[in-house]
Amino acid sequence: VSQLAAIVSDILGIPLNEVNDDVRPATVGSWTSLRHVQLMAAVEETYGIKLAARELRSARSVGKLREVLQNKGIEI
Amino acid sequence: MRENDMTVMTTWDLFDDLLACAPEVPELQTDECQVWWTSLAHCADWHTELLDQTERLRRRQYLRAADRDRFTMGAALTRLVLAAHLGIHPASVPLDRTCARCGAPHGRPCLRADAPLDFSISHSGDLIALAVTRNEAGARRAVGVDVEQISAAIAGEAPVDIALSPAEVVEFGQLSITARPMAFFRYWVRKEAVLKATGDGLRVPMTELTLSGPDQPPRLIAWQGRPGFSGSVTIHDLEFKPGYAAALAIIGRDAVVSCHDAAVLVGMPRLSHG
Numbered sequence A: 001v002s003q004l005a006a007i008v009s010d011i012l013g014i015p016l017n018e019v020n021d022d023v024r025p026a027t028v029g030s031w032t033s034l035r036h037v038q039l040m041a042a043v044e045e046t047y048g049i050k051l052a053a054r055e056l057r058s059a060r061s062v063g064k065l066r067e068v069l070q071n072k073g074i075e076i
Numbered sequence B: 001m002r003e004n005d006m007t008v009m010t011t012w013d014l015f016d017d018l019l020a021c022a023p024e025v026p027e028l029q030t031d032e033c034q035v036w037w038t039s040l041a042h043c044a045d046w047h048t049e050l051l052d053q054t055e056r057l058r059r060r061q062y063l064r065a066a067d068r069d070r071f072t073m074g075a076a077l078t079r080l081v082l083a084a085h086l087g088i089h090p091a092s093v094p095l096d097r098t099c100a101r102c103g104a105p106h107g108r109p110c111l112r113a114d115a116p117l118d119f120s121i122s123h124s125g126d127l128i129a130l131a132v133t134r135n136e137a138g139a140r141r142a143v144g145v146d147v148e149q150i151s152a153a154i155a156g157e158a159p160v161d162i163a164l165s166p167a168e169v170v171e172f173g174q175l176s177i178t179a180r181p182m183a184f185f186r187y188w189v190r191k192e193a194v195l196k197a198t199g200d201g202l203r204v205p206m207t208e209l210t211l212s213g214p215d216q217p218p219r220l221i222a223w224q225g226r227p228g229f230s231g232s233v234t235i236h237d238l239e240f241k242p243g244y245a246a247a248l249a250i251i252g253r254d255a256v257v258s259c260h261d262a263a264v265l266v267g268m269p270r271l272s273h274g
Helices: A003-012 A033-047 A053-058 A062-071 B002-013 B015-024 B053-061 B065-086 B159-163 B166-173 B177-198 B263-267
Strands: B032-039 B117-124 B127-134 B141-149 B209-211 B220-223 B233-238 B244-252 B256-261
Touching: A003 A033, A003 A062, A033 A062, A033 B159, A033 B177, A053 A062, B032 B065, B032 B141, B032 B244, B032 B263, B053 B065, B065 B117, B065 B127, B065 B263, B117 B177, B127 B141, B127 B244, B141 B177, B159 B166, B159 B177, B166 B177, B166 B209, B177 B209, B177 B233, B177 B244, B233 B256
Parallel strands: B032 B256, B117 B141
Antiparallel strands: B032 B127, B117 B127, B141 B244, B209 B220, B233 B244
């Protein structure tokens, strides 16, 4: 289980086995703008990185968030 | 097609009853902003019949029943209140959810640009709130409303750096630990309400807005990159029930805020089928 999936599961309040690339605000209602900010903050802290405003906005699904991290050299 | 036809018939059968409920919605005065709120517990099967095709598709995308209900309740409340003000059937309210950036139907719901109303919807936990005001010649306005269930876990963590401006971070740091959750959520809902009213949403970093302190009357003090904007927005704190923070932002001429419990409007038990 990836750290990222654990973070998503914890912050959105969904079971770990339901976390996949397609999890996004349109499929999981708890992914609100506040949870989004919380999610980004947790990712920054966990991976010791700083996300640019553009990256914060574009990571609107677990798949996209994974891409953002991969572009920073972090393999999930 | 057959399913659509049946839906329309069922919906129109409700029309007389719905019109009979219109007195539940007082006339919207020129300088008024009505805020309607309700609870997720009121969600009923007939609310789904008020949704259009786009909304039904969006509803189905949610994986959990509670998320589907929350979306349905928000859309139904919007349609019931706007229909009363526009004098049309709730299912006929022309809501457009097209995203301005990508064209997908997940954008902020709005009426046509020439509609005489502006509105904003928000939900969190089991609370749903809708703000509606006049937006017409002589009273041009845009509104944004935000509600959030207060959670102590969030306010103590790093979101503070993403949501608050440097000046606010200093002020926040001087607060006692126990005062921080409420303070954080005050900042959050006030900023979110402003960004919803302007239509910016998350595209604008919240750190660019500096507000008055959480215990002071809400006021936009500065917006980095938009000098002079502060004067055109007014912010009102809203109180619905304990455990929630809520705020309303009005751009344009300020309005008198009236709060309405929508329990009867969305309840209407005589309309529940079966």
